Amino acid sequence: MKSITQNLPKCQDCAVRKSALFGELETDHLNKARELRSHQIVIPAGEHLYHEGDESDKAFTIYSGWVSLFKNLEDGNRQILRFALPGDFLCYKMGKNKTLDHSAIALSEVTLCAFPIDRFHTVISELPELAFAISAMTELVTERCHTVLTSIASHTAEAKVAYLLLSLYLRERVLNKTEEKCVQFPITQEDIGDALGLTSIHVNRVFQSLRKQGLIECKSKCLWVPDKAKLAVVAKVSLPELERLMCK
Amino acid sequence: MKSITQNLPKCQDCAVRKSALFGELETDHLNKARELRSHQIVIPAGEHLYHEGDESDKAFTIYSGWVSLFKNLEDGNRQILRFALPGDFLCYKMGKNKTLDHSAIALSEVTLCAFPIDRFHTVISELPELAFAISAMTELVTERCHTVLTSIASHTAEAKVAYLLLSLYLRERVLNKTEEKCVQFPITQEDIGDALGLTSIHVNRVFQSLRKQGLIECKSKCLWVPDKAKLAVVAKVSLPELERLMCK
DNA sequence: ATAAGTTATAAACATAGATTAATTTTTGCG
DNA sequence: CGCAAAAATTAATCTATGTTTATAACTTAT
Known part of the structure; x- marks a missing residue:
């Protein structure tokens, strides 16, 4: 795992932005939000991003690469909950309970934009648009989860x-x-x-x-x-x- | 379906409050939030609360009774996504897309506390705690969805x-x-x-x-x-x- | 109290998908 | 390049669950 803190690509030029968290924010809001980003992380294929039971202290937007989100079962198997692709926002919980209910592993080499979670909270309080944008993504993920459930069950x-x-x-x-x-x-x-x-x-x-x-x-x-x-x-x-x- | 607008029960005395949306709010915030509530609705068993494809303009907290949330399939079957119980918060979407992805039907006689969605949005902007409380519920629902998916799939x-x-x-x-x-x-x-x-x-x-x-x-x-x-x-x-x- | 509609139960049979085990092909690496 | 590991493929057998059809037990309404 490699950390990059210098010469980060600019969010307004980002190829995945329109499908990512900041996709709907105005440019002036965007600048404010971008300051949240602390660094980029490069993770080789096969390595974990985080583990079930961890407390989330960072949030990630996938910049490139595929990620698998899954739960480990007692019998040694695992249940993949979904595949996350560039633009997906991972590992952020707005509620008080920060414990993660699943693990994440890189399927290919993955580059992440990382955001420290504490800064996030204060910015959200001043910038309701960001809270709405995050909720919109969560709602989308939930709807996708509903369709997957439907497909798997019936x-x-x-x-x-x-x-x-x-x-x-x-x-x-x-x-x-x-x-x-x-x-x-x-x-x-x-x-x-x-x-x-x-x-x-x-x-x-x-x-x-x-x-x-x-x-x-x-x-x-x-x-x-x-x-x-x-x-x-x-x-x-x-x-x-x-x-x-x-x-x- | 019967609407009640007079002599509503007080939120601070509500038996389901601790497990409901306002459970974590302080009392002064609670009073502010309670003003959002417009009326109660009584729905007989078997009747729909809303349909897939509807635009949500109200949000509900279940006061009593059980509700089934489901999708209709092309083959005439339906996939139940979850059962909602007293305290559950239904039908609210913070994002711009207000179209509901599922239907809801009363399994027993159900009493709902109803909140007009437009008032909600303005209050959230002033009261970040409410945004966090709603997100915490959404996150809980998502985690439950993950465990259901796991159970059904494996x-x-x-x-x-x-x-x-x-x-x-x-x-x-x-x-x-x-x-x-x-x-x-x-x-x-x-x-x-x-x-x-x-x-x-x-x-x-x-x-x-x-x-x-x-x-x-x-x-x-x-x-x-x-x-x-x-x-x-x-x-x-x-x-x-x-x-x-x-x-x- | 009776009829009509739901919901639960039962048994026989059919099948989609699991299991096991072996082989071949592809991929990654020194 | 050549080897080892991972992934894909194939086949044979087995089993959990679906399908069909009937009947019995409840509910609810008249």
């Missing part, structure tokens, strides 16, 4: 996998404006199983089937969805609704 | 049912201080199935088994758990952690 394995792949594909597509047909996709079939409550073996079976149907192309950490509408049908979700939810 | 039907029954039993126990061994439990086996992604028939099989093991007694809208620790083992959850999460 659909087949094929629909669940299709739902997860499509969600992540849509998010990555808006973040990364390149013209390449594939987007980066740094998770394994086992990660997908841990997120959906399926074995990696069954995830593999579903992958074969989705590939045969021409719904996905996926290898070596890359994903391409030739026809999003078709995959949405298999995922049993309305594509416009999913786009709204995933791309803000 | 445990057996027996563990899921045990988890849900124990959660609700613990919540109802702290709300209702009576000495009766049973607590009210106004939901059907089908509701439980809709919450956990199981058929009501399989929920029934699990009920038989839990009863045979002496882990629950449940009939005519009442529930008794003779040994919470034993049920927690079946639910694959740590009882102290669940008690913290469910009883605040």
Whole structure:
């Protein structure tokens, strides 16, 4: 883990800002908010950002890279709660209880913008816009959690996998404006199983089937969805609704 | 649906206050916050509180009764997201997007304290404590959602049912201080199935088994758990952690 | 008190997905 | 480049849960 405190990139130039916490703030508010940022952190793939049970004293915005948020189970398995992508705001709790209910691990090399939490609190008191912006993000995460719960509880394995792949594909597509047909996709079939409550073996079976149907192309950490509408049908979700939810 | 605007009960005497939104506010703040309340609403069992897609213009604290929050699926089924009990705060969104992502229906006769949302916003700006209190509740709901997701995704039907029954039993126990061994439990086996992604028939099989093991007694809208620790083992959850999460 | 609608229970059968175990392919590293 | 570890793939078997169909026990309203 490497800390960077000099020559930080400017928030107003940041590629992920529009989809991040400060996305809706006016420029003058932005300058005030930016002062909150203390440093950037670079974390190699596989390393923890924080552990379940830790007290949060920093908040992070992901600048680049993918993160997995999960709970460890008594039987040695883990339940992945969600995958966090650039622009996502992690590890901040406004309430008095600062104990974190889950762990976070870097799936690829990750760069974070870090904010000391105590400064945050005082600024929020003066800047209600920031409180509203944070709450808006929390509400979005909760809505996403509701749709994931729905997908996991009431659909087949094929629909669940299709739902997860499509969600992540849509998010990555808006973040990364390149013209390449594939987007980066740094998770394994086992990660997908841990997120959906399926074995990696069954995830593999579903992958074969989705590939045969021409719904996905996926290898070596890359994903391409030739026809999003078709995959949405298999995922049993309305594509416009999913786009709204995933791309803000 | 009946509206009450006269002789409302006082917040400082309210039986559910300590577990509700204003629970952590000081008395002087409380008086300010209480002015937000416009009226009480009584809703008969089976009637909707609001529908998915509605724009929220009021917020509610449940004063008495149980509510089911759910999404309707294309195949005619519904996914219950959670059951809301007295003290729960519903239907408020701080962010700009006021569209509700789920519906709510009364499971028993429900009395609500209603707050017009526009007044709320201005008060929050002046009273950061209220913003923190609301966020603390949202964070609690999110953590509960994480544990439900975990239970649904990675445990057996027996563990899921045990988890849900124990959660609700613990919540109802702290709300209702009576000495009766049973607590009210106004939901059907089908509701439980809709919450956990199981058929009501399989929920029934699990009920038989839990009863045979002496882990629950449940009939005519009442529930008794003779040994919470034993049920927690079946639910694959740590009882102290669940008690913290469910009883605040 | 009776009828009508819900909710719970029961049993037989079908299947999606888990489990186990082995093999192949890809990735990362010295 | 070549090795070791991780990830993906395949196949055989097993089991938890869904499906279907019926009936019984409650609730609620007339």
